[in-house]
Amino acid sequence: MNAIEPRRQDRPAAGLDAGAFLARFEAGGNASDTRRRDAAEQLRAEGFPRRRTEAWKYTDLAPLAQLGLATRRVADPLRLLERVDLGGTALAATPRLVFVNGVVDDALTRLPDGMALDCQDTRERLARPESQPMAALNLMLNERTMRLHVPPGRDCGRLVVVMLGEGGPAAEAAHAHPSLALHLGEGARLSLLEVAHGSGVYVNNPLLEVSLRPRAHLTHVLLQDEGPEALHFSTVYASVAAGASYDSFTLGLGASLARHEVHATLEGEDGEVQVNGAQWLGGSQQGDLTSVIAHRAPACRSRQTVKNVLDERAHAVFQGRIEVARIAQKTDGYQMNQALLLSERAAIDSKPELEIYADDVKCSHGATVGALDEEQLFYLRSRGVPQAQARAMLVRAFLSEGLALIDDEVLRGVLEAAVERRWEREAR
Amino acid sequence: MSAVLNIEGLAAAIAGKPILRGVDLAVPPGEIHAIMGPNGSGKSTLSYVLAGREDYEVTGGRAQYGERDLLAMEPEERAAAGLFLAFQAPIELPGVNNANFLRTAVNATRRARGEAELDAVAFLKAARAACKRLSMPDDMLKREVNVGFSGGEKKRNEVLQMALLQPRFAILDETDSGLDIDALRIVAEGVNALRAPDFSALIITHHQRLLDYIVPDHVHVMSAGRIIRSGGPELARQLEAQGYAQLIAEAA
Numbered sequence: 187m188n189a190i191e192p193r194r195q196d197r198p199a200a201g202l203d204a205g206a207f208l209a210r211f212e213a214g215g216n217a218s219d220t221r222r223r224d225a226a227e228q229l230r231a232e233g234f235p236r237r238r239t240e241a242w243k244y245t246d247l248a249p250l251a252q253l254g255l256a257t258r259r260v261a262d263p264l265r266l267l268e269r270v271d272l273g274g275t276a277l278a279a280t281p282r283l284v285f286v287n288g289v290v291d292d293a294l295t296r297l298p299d300g301m302a303l304d305c306q307d308t309r310e311r312l313a314r315p316e317s318q319p320m321a322a323l324n325l326m327l328n329e330r331t332m333r334l335h336v337p338p339g340r341d342c343g344r345l346v347v348v349m350l351g352e353g354g355p356a357a358e359a360a361h362a363h364p365s366l367a368l369h370l371g372e373g374a375r376l377s378l379l380e381v382a383h384g385s386g387v388y389v390n391n392p393l394l395e396v397s398l399r400p401r402a403h404l405t406h407v408l409l410q411d412e413g414p415e416a417l418h419f420s421t422v423y424a425s426v427a428a429g430a431s432y433d434s435f436t437l438g439l440g441a442s443l444a445r446h447e448v449h450a451t452l453e454g455e456d457g458e459v460q461v462n463g464a465q466w467l468g469g470s471q472q473g474d475l476t477s478v479i480a481h482r483a484p485a486c487r488s489r490q491t492v493k494n495v496l497d498e499r500a501h502a503v504f505q506g507r508i509e510v511a512r513i514a515q516k517t518d519g520y521q522m523n524q525a526l527l528l529s530e531r532a533a534i535d536s537k538p539e540l541e542i543y544a545d546d547v548k549c550s551h552g553a554t555v556g557a558l559d560e561e562q563l564f565y566l567r568s569r570g571v572p573q574a575q576a577r578a579m580l581v582r583a584f585l586s587e588g589l590a591l592i593d594d595e596v597l598r599g600v601l602e603a604a605v606e607r608r609w610e611r612e613a614r
Numbered sequence: 615m616s617a618v619l620n621i622e623g624l625a626a627a628i629a630g631k632p633i634l635r636g637v638d639l640a641v642p643p644g645e646i647h648a649i650m651g652p653n654g655s656g657k658s659t660l661s662y663v664l665a666g667r668e669d670y671e672v673t674g675g676r677a678q679y680g681e682r683d684l685l686a687m688e689p690e691e692r693a694a695a696g697l698f699l700a701f702q703a704p705i706e707l708p709g710v711n712n713a714n715f716l717r718t719a720v721n722a723t724r725r726a727r728g729e730a731e732l733d734a735v736a737f738l739k740a741a742r743a744a745c746k747r748l749s750m751p752d753d754m755l756k757r758e759v760n761v762g763f764s765g766g767e768k769k770r771n772e773v774l775q776m777a778l779l780q781p782r783f784a785i786l787d788e789t790d791s792g793l794d795i796d797a798l799r800i801v802a803e804g805v806n807a808l809r810a811p812d813f814s815a816l817i818i819t820h821h822q823r824l825l826d827y828i829v830p831d832h833v834h835v836m837s838a839g840r841i842i843r844s845g846g847p848e849l850a851r852q853l854e855a856q857g858y859a860q861l862i863a864e865a866a
Contacts, residue, residue: 560669565705568665569719569775570693570726579718583709590709 225315225325234319244503244535245474247319249443250389250417258353258360258388260286266350267294270383271607273600277379282346287388288362289329297334298342311367312395312423318447320419324393328365338371338399344596345376349392351384351416360388367395370402370430377405377594382420383440385413390441394422398430400454405433407597409604412440414469421447428454428483435592437601438465438473439608445474445503452479452486452514459486464493464588466581466608467500467532474503481514481544488518493588494525495581496532507539508549515544521551526558526584528577578609618643618783618814619664619684623675625839626663633659635839636675641783644811648825648850649818651836652858657818658702660836661787664816665699666692679783693719694726696782700772700789702818707759712771715759716741720778744777747807749800765792773804784808784815790824802827822854837862 234251235242260266263286272278281298284291315322336342353360370376382390390412398404404424412418418441424432436446450459465473479488494502504523525534538551558580566576585605592598617640626634633656641647649657663670664677666689677684679695687695707715721731732740738755745752750770760768769789776784789801805815805828817828825833825847833849834841837858842865843849853861 561705562707564665564667564689565701565707566715566719567689568693568699568701569715569779570690570723571718572690572722573688575718575722576690579710579715580707583707585709587709 221311222326225322228315229319229322229326232319241476241505244505244537245443245445245472252356253359253387253389253417254357255361255389256354256358258287258358260350260352263291263294263350266352266384267348270348270350270381271600271603272346272348272381273596273603276596276599277344277346280344280346282348283332283366284348284350285362285364285392286350287352287360288364288390290332294348298345312397312425313393313421314423314449318421318449320391320445320447321393321421321423324363324365324391324421327361328363328393331365331367333367333369336368336370336374336376336402339373340371341375343377344594345378347378347380349380349382349390351382351386351388351390351412353384353386353388353416356387356415358387360386362388362390362392364390364392366392367397368404369397370399370404372399373401374399375403377597378407379597379600380406380408381411381600382409382418383411383413384416387415388413389417389419391419392421394420396422396424396432398424398426398432400427401429402427403431403433405592405594405597407434407592407594407601408436408446409601410436410438410440410444410446411604412444414440414442416441418444419447420445422449424448424450424459426450426452426454426457426459426486429456430454431458431460433458433460433593434462435460435589435601436463436475437589437604438463438467438475439604441471441473443472445476447474448477448479450477450479450488452481452483452488454483455485457483457486458488460489460591461506462489462491462588462591464495464585465502466495466585466605467502468497470499472501472503474505476503476505478507478509479519480509480511481517481519482511484514485516486514486518488520490521491588491591492523493585494523494534495528495585496525496534497528499529499531501532502534504534504553505537505539506551507541508551510540510542510544510547510549512543515546517544517547517549519547519549519551523553524584525555526581527555528558528581582609617641617678618680619816620678621675622677624660624663624672624677625674626659626670626672628659628670632673633670633839634663637836637839637841639834639841641814641816643814645831646805646809646815646817646828647832647834648830649816649834649836649841650820650850650853652862655836656839657836658787661699661702661785661816661818664785665689665697690722690726693779694723698776698779698781698784700769700776700784700786702787702789702791704760704763704768704772706761708761710759712757712759713738713741713755716755716775716778719775723779741774741778744774748774748777748804750774766794766797769793770797770800773801777804777807780808782813784813785818786815787818788820789817790819790821798824799827822850825850835861837865
């Protein structure tokens, strides 16, 4: 018998040399900031993960390394903003924060009354760059972190965050690293809509850190409607205290390569997180929805329903981990990942993981992958609905069951309108 | 008088297994025909083949619908031409609102016939009126298609679709099964309301009871994929009294 060879250390930098990648940038912002320096050093030392790193097994960052990134000024941000459909008049007067290639545009931004803005970069951060290279890249390169504080007991209504990207050809791609930290005091409430849109080749790499004090409630809806040549990586860290809830939904429609990654931690009893989402991909689009939901306190609930509609050669990834610590008894967890494959060349990699250390919990998960139901199609056609329209109705129905999970009907309407626009593009 | 539906020697198989073995049937305009027969005799297969379900393979014979070759038409073309199948087991469509479904169906059919589409208001008015005639609560329109419906509600939803689509030829596949007597009467009223010189129907049933409410012009008995006996309404009563065994033995 052969002796077992000691395993060679994984050296991710060999695949995607972050040193060469990072050498293209001057250290962003204030280089004396230790956090920026730490993030940069970490990226230099470890590089971007290759696909043999478990968390990045299905999504390859090579397209990112191949871009020639450049800092780019946008001549007419208002024109870009006007292309974003914010639900017609429903959100016209809503406070908004506008990032243009990752930099806050003060002229287009209208902050809500009663919400304090604080750009001090000294507070404790939720982001864990050591576990997420794209968060590390954001920490290293963001212009500044926008910190919004909702005072205890206050309901601040809605806030819209628009992330606009504009890049040139691949050799002069723009890169954006919007950074937003939300702090909701005890019992405070906010409904947040983030919309990402743009044109040309650019990388949008937003970071959102959410801290919810006891009984605070945040609804968070992300519409990822990036331009077709864009790369989108968004990372969310949410810390949920006792009785608080983080209720999120992400809809992925755009970008050639996208990854939305959520790290939600239930820190106090009776908290709730919802990490729902849908993506509708075609062509050679790749979309990755990754999440880690950590139950670290007893009697919390987590809910996750993710729907994928995949056409042509689209490739989706779902990685959903639920961790239940020993202390987190009476955990109630539910996870469902469903994929509708409209083409024989479309594919999904689905990786649910339950890691449970408590013995009195209720956790269920499931995954389905399939084509459109032939009986349903026949039923519609037998009522006179032409085949293409019947297929469209069933795909819409599949997605609308996902969108129905969004409680805020105005925000739900924005996503429904985005889905309808996508149908119109499809029909042309 | 030329038949609206004319079937000659129709043979069909599913997954290579022959089910229909030469069906001959002609239904003239304005007539209602009933097909009875034991389980597994091919009654439902006949209805699916006529409606155009693709997993049934037609292996022989022909079916003429008016001037057209029915078997060459897509299911939606058959619907646009006025053919309607009330399903024995109506399909659930999660996420599809019943009113939207009905309006899409009505407008697809109207469009195919070169008629103007109904707007949401006009459609809802027509749908509510139809619900009222069929003693159905309006809230049936707000629910997802057949999702969470009881067996009786699903059947009534089929009759509602029929009422709105106004077919020229309706096939009712065991629409009476699982219905109580009140629901049965409602279904029958739905069919009788459509009775006209240019409306025909094929009613597939196990029981004579429905035929007390919808009196057929002709009754056919199907067995082992063929029609083995045809007669008037009295044939249904004879079957109810004597069962199929004797007829099948005679035909063999």
